[in-house]
Amino acid sequence: MSARLHRFGRWCAALALAALAGSAAALDYIETPSLQAQVDAGALPPVAMRLPATPRVIDLPAMGRELGRHGGTVRTLLGGQKDIRMMTLYGYARLVAFDPDLNLVPDLLESFTVDEGRVFTLHLRAGHRWSDGQPFTAEDFRYAWEDVLNNPELSAVGLPNELVVNGHPPRFEVLDPLTVRYSWDAPNPDFLPALAAAQPLQIAIPAHYLGQFHRRYRDVDELKELARSLRLRNWVSLHDRMSRWYRPENPDLPTLGPWINTTAPPAERFVFVRNPYYHRVDSAGRQLPYIDSFVLDMSTTSLIPVKAGANAADLQARYLRFEDYPFLKEAEQRHPFDVRLWERGQGSTIAILPNLNVQDDVWRALLQDVRVRRALSLGINRHEINQAVYFGLARESADTVLPESPLFRPAYASAWTHHDPAQANALLDAAGLDRRDVDGIRLLPDGRRAEMTIETAGESTEETDVLELVVDHWHALGLKLFVRAASRDVFRSRMIGGQTLLGVWSGLDNGIPTRDMSPEELVPTTEQQLHWPQWGMYYENGGRKGVAPTLPAAQELVDRLRDWCAATTPEQREAAWHAILQIYSDQVFTIGIVNGSPQPVLVSRRLHNVPREAVYNFNPGAFFGVYMPDTFWFTEEGR
Template identity: 30%
Template sequence: MAENTALDRRTFLYGAAATAALTMLAACSSDSGSGGQAPSQQAPTTEAETKGSETDPLPRPSSFQEAPSLAAQVEAGELPPVEERLPENPYVVPHRWWKPGKYGGNLVVPSSSSNDPAIKEYMYGHSLLRFLNDSRDIGPGLVESWESNEDATEWTLHFRKGLKWSDGHPWSTEDIMFWWEDMVLNEEHTELPPDEARSGKGTLMTMKAIDEVTLVLTFDAPAPLTDVRLAGYVNRGNGATWMEPKHYLKQFHPKYNPNVSKDWATADGEFEAKRDFSQNPECPTMTGWRLKSYQEGRQAVWERNPYYWCVDREGRQLPYIDTLTIRVVDDPEVVRLQIQEGKLDYVHGPFVGLGLGDISGFKRTEERSGMRVLLWDGGSGTGSMFFFNYDYKDARMRELFREPKFRQALSLAVNRADIQKQVYFTTGEPTTGTLSPKSIEYHVNDEGKEMYRRWRDAYVGPDPERAKALLDEIGVREGPDGKRRHPDGGDLTIRLDYPATAGAGDRTKNEHLKRDWEAIGLKVTLNPVPPESHNSQWAAGLIATQTAWEVSNAHNHLAQPAWLVPIEPQRWAPLHGQFYSLRGTPQEKEQLDLDPYERTPPRVEPDPDGPIAALWKLYDQSKVEPDEMKRHQLVWEMIKIHIEHGPFFMGTVGNTPQLVLAHRDLRNVPTREQLASGGLVNPWQHPTPAVYDPEIYFWENPEEHS
């Protein structure tokens, strides 16, 4: 999820301490206990019954219950009865590790800033569909059922009847049409249509609300991945919002209120401020908790949403916990201290810069802090990675960067076992670099498993002798000083660029790259780049390398394909990606007489006989292919191009664990063994921990955690 590895090593001295950490890693990852959950005759008990989530919707409970605080408001006439606040068929949380919980208490969670989008990763409430079983399955959300026609050009979404916003106002498809017509299609507003709103041809869908609970999406070409894309991210969070509370926001929109100022659509305008339910307590939400108070730079307090549309199997309205306190802690060192002093209740490590190197310190203070150490699979296909800018502006270096044997040689030279040991404490698996090993294309059959193995192992090394031979083949030979020279005979220096804010794990890995590449005769320098200019310089081809990211994706390669295929300007071929993103627009045919680096924005067409053109062709085919197995086969063909002409991006260690801490009194926090495939933390597209419904977390002794 976080793209920086952010492993801190000051709390962990390698050597004897590493041995202790490895023992603790094994202990943490094999902890399959229930954590002391309250017993129930209706709760799952066996290992099979407590692993993963049900894929078919659970039946509607025969009756409903609510938190005592809400029952008191009903008794006082301040709220309608719970049956009237819930939809006709509430969402029944389907996780098999669930145990019936107790109401009450407060949960203290750290955040790196007041407006960190990760805050919304704790709440899945706005999503139309949901990922289940670490993205292997798709389940209902606000949409109760859905279907498409045979060629996937028309999708019909049936929403739950009786949904309500957190202020009690009825939810309807008007709230989606408001977002679509008055924001996305409104040229004055900056809201852009999401990928799932385009057909395989790249043209926008049409949207029609049949009634208050039925929506029809129509495409001019097959759009077979629509349901997968609707399940991803956290709507109104870090993905497309897909809905806004029209009854509240229309007062700030000039179409409905002529007195609204002309700057309404800007980032600083009132409309944008009012629509952010994570900073504006007045803005209605569909999440389990609604914002109660907000203090910039300090904390935000969320209270239970009395109209939340989800219940447990026994009909108890969620969430169990009364309030959620998000405490701003922008320094990882302070986070560590607060954990060890018992001032935090639940910590999702990637959100606040914690990693495997912190385990030893947390285990030593476990008795005092009360915090259990959990490990969920990250699901990364690369770990801390590195890649060259295929579209680097310097033609002399670009020629090398585009030479497959050059990239293959540098990949083979890297001793990933050293990185695995020093940065990841022998967890994960050395890899050339793939998309997430949890992707469906690698598990659908034996051919998929073999394709993953081939890509993972293609140039994994270490094989410095083969690396030297490949460099010799392309003319990168040693000069009189023992340093390898450019094929033109001139000096050659490999500059490792990375954001100056890169985590300690990324920096350690970069030192290993420098060591291993210098061992085969290359001259290497490390170059931290100011983070505020990094992305724009990369997109313009002004930065040579990227060494502080990782590759993750959810469900399948085509739901988040930017690493597989250059379609946008931030991955390994930025100018090609920019060209692709403008296809079908008037800009596509403009400025073609200019140098690609002088165009606005900079962009370049692919060589028609080159690997990028081939990837685009296969990707365009996949977008309109309704048959799932045929889409898998197209993905495998794209992977073959990565193996033959790549690696275009290079990994180090894949699928390493991510650190999660939960107070020993906190229940229903799943262990790795209870998750369908051990977890899937890293992709933003798979919103963790929201996918595991923190609304079912509860305190064994809520009176002690109020």
Template identity: 30%
Template sequence: MNRFQGYEGLVRWTPDWSPSPIPNVAEAFEIGGGGRSYTFKLRKGMKWSDGKPFTADDILFWYEDVVRNTEITPVPPSWMVVGGKLGTVTKVDDLSVRFDFTQPHGLFLAQLAQPGADAPVRYAKHYLSQFHKKYNDRIDDLVKENNLSDWVQLFQNKGGSDEDSVRYGIKSQPLLHPWIFTSPPRGGSSHAIAERNPYYWKVDPQGRQLPYLDRVEYNFLQGDNTNTLTLMVLGGEIDMEDQFFATPENKSVIADGMEKGDYRLYATSPTEANEAVIQLNLTHKDPVKRQIFQNKDFRIGLSHALDRQEIIDLVLLRQGKPWQAAPRPESEYYNERLATQYTEYDVAKANQHLDKAGFTERDGGGFRTGPDGKRISIGIDLDSGRPIFVDMVQMVKDYWEAVGIHVSITSMERSLWEERVRDNADFDATIHRFGGGSGEAVVLDPRYYFPSSGNSMYAAAWQAWYNDLSGEDASAGVEKPPAAAQRQMTLYRQLLLTPDAAQRKDLMAQILQIAAEEFYVIGISLQANGYGVVRNNFHNVPKTMPASYIYPNPAPSNPEQFFIRT
């Protein structure tokens, strides 16, 4: 929903995604103390969607009564923590607040501009305080009336939750967004309606109040409905969309149907590290598979075994370029070695590296055997909702089996896949995408460059150690990483404390150089430009926009200024 409905934080990205965020809900901001202090001046006269004033007290309510309340927030937002210490928020006056940190917070503004970091301006005190035990002596009665287990569940169900369907989908909850849900997207719903916020605070250059559109309707398709969505596009049933149906193989069909469907195309410029990233589980629970997958020569051999150009020709319809998971050529963080190494399709080199890894023996079926004498087999788990991955992995299987590595494939519904590969020590490998490939996304989402977050599925136990989830405990899925990864983690922590952009760039360059040496994951292709569709009577949609969750398109392109004219 934040991609369209609710991108209204203190600061925001510009439509063209300039490196520095600009004021949004905040009218202005000042940086002090060498990056230790950030003061935000709020806009005079701003109101919540129910007409009540929005002031600094609302931000203080979020900080004092939500973030610092461990019942509601057992783990504080990562962007509020520097050097392991939670920052503080102080009310300067009714229209000013100051965020202070014990150390410089180099990425604070960039992190505030991301989706999900709108929390400081999403908790209306006059509304949510009635569901908070600090402010309501009858809170236990309300819990019983709503058939809930405790006051925290009540608070979260009434809007005090980070879950999208809650944070945007409570009819009575006041928000600062251009549209407010009148028919919310609650669990399993197939349809949702949001209507104009009469107190929305933005105006167009002529002084007319936004948004232009009176209402926005969402249709939710359950499971893998790529074909259904494609047919809806061709039938002219969708005003604007650029996800799920917009695959390379669909582009010619979608382009041919423009006149009949009465729509046009817009371009989405890629910002991700790769079209598809193969991730072997380097912290596998099985010690034998762990030993095999952590062998760099093994991974290099698998990489040389891939005919990337054939995958690009057949699956991506010649749209792409052999590429590892790396910043894009136009990125200021581009590292040629990381991007291009081991991308040559060479079966002889593949076999040489697999032999060098020590796996020279083969079983009766011609497959290589591991240190336990058993056949080396890689099970690849896939999200069935991404058909490109499904098509690619069939070819990957053939390439790897040609050099003696057995492969099995399991395709599953997205929620099952998420459960299977995130923080799970038992899966062998998976394929995913995203990750920072251009702009500030390289720094904000370095998932493939070192084990930095739960999205670093190739080394869940190492990223857990980095993020101090539960101490070093292999049985709990937490493990001290190798020295090279620890060096990257030290550099990234230093980067987070660096307000100077040039110094941050140098630190990130060092992290990427180590990533090139370690070669954690295997990429397939540099992403080509994507596309979306917009009906011909739907206006003010840019001809091109960055495509990224961090951006998060189309929100920074100002959907409140989109309009329909027949």
């Protein structure tokens, strides 16, 4: 393990202990200065009355971090209005949450119990309130269950997969105003990780607010008129608009997170302010978050590195890539920020995705031939790419779990990744591509030249730099590769529709899983998996749409996922994971190139408690979220 990761591991261990430590019983709470005037005017209760009876205490000194001070505004840059979902990630307030050691701990919940892996009892914190001051109780779970998740108009596609086991929903019970229970007849290992995910399963929503937009609780004619005034089709569209929580566009929607949106879209700047009823405190009695507000400025994504380098952000990682690092380090000399290098947590920083469901019959048969996929992988000189693009700082690897994962095995990372043009050529010959034209380009079985177009979302010159080298590597195998860029939406649509032969995306979103996290990302389970979108659609829709997997190895992945879902012991779940990892690596369903590549993170020198080394990942981790931005603080008053 590198020195950086060793230090990160010590930091994680300290955080894991501190997150579980501390008692609010002996704390004298300290009022937040920016809220004092509202408290004095009677517009807000004092801090002791705003907090739950047992808030979550974060013991920062036990983590090796500093107790902070209230105040300040963090500026960050985003690529468009949809990106305000980053605040749901950065806030990372969840019913249960991952700590940095990837253990599940209570967060919004006071506690939870699990019996036989199938009965989950959730205990809420007495006195916990939504951001508007209304109580957070079992009624919010009941409303989500009865009035939304089981309402065919609001949930037309049915229950989320994480709530269905062997085709059956859970039994939901309200045991008392602060206790709810979900029970299945068989184990549901997906349930708790889904609650802790970066984009979590939402089983509690503010009933007191959303009920006014539900026809069960309000006159239908009134709802029709309200929907019409907002240019919405009906009460369903109205409820959907008002309840959108992951992308928090409705400033009136109560939240349990650390910051609240105050800006209605459309806007070029969104301002999030502190939640006065947030449930966490530090060990000195200060209610978190320390930071008063976040300002999110919208920008063209290509300009974000330039603006960040001109000191337009206090905390920035999104839309920064390693290619921006030299420029940002140079700008660091002129402005009061540091540029740190975290490690990206994806299975592969850049992965090539052979579309196994491409419409072209000849190419589909070739790409479904494992010899072709192995040959494409063997033909790539990963060492050259690592040196030329990443200055040797990345790891040359297949698209698989990272060394930081307890499931890692070196054989998964090295499978079919050594540069061996001779073996690659032999595999292509054996797959029926043994004829060439006068230019040395291989001929397909139908006589066409082996010309392939690989499409990208066109969002990074890093991808372009990598692909320029891959073009040369594959040309040496007699394969002609063309690169075409499209917008992200067009690119994804073409991959799903089978119009694109090869795509470029990142590898596994979660490169650091444990045996208790679902391995579904390595199995055809959703159309969003662009290397087998039709197979994923088939699984996702219960066979009503898409196409059943035609490769035995892909079907075996589905069977091993079922083994994991049915497992009753940690050992059984781990065995299922390794079976899936072995198949996925050996079959080269996606072609990884490097992982562990550096992620630039720009941090104001006035901003404290941001780790110097860390893993930057969407799920698990929620980018900054797992490091608790509610504990970041400024050394002086912010802007």
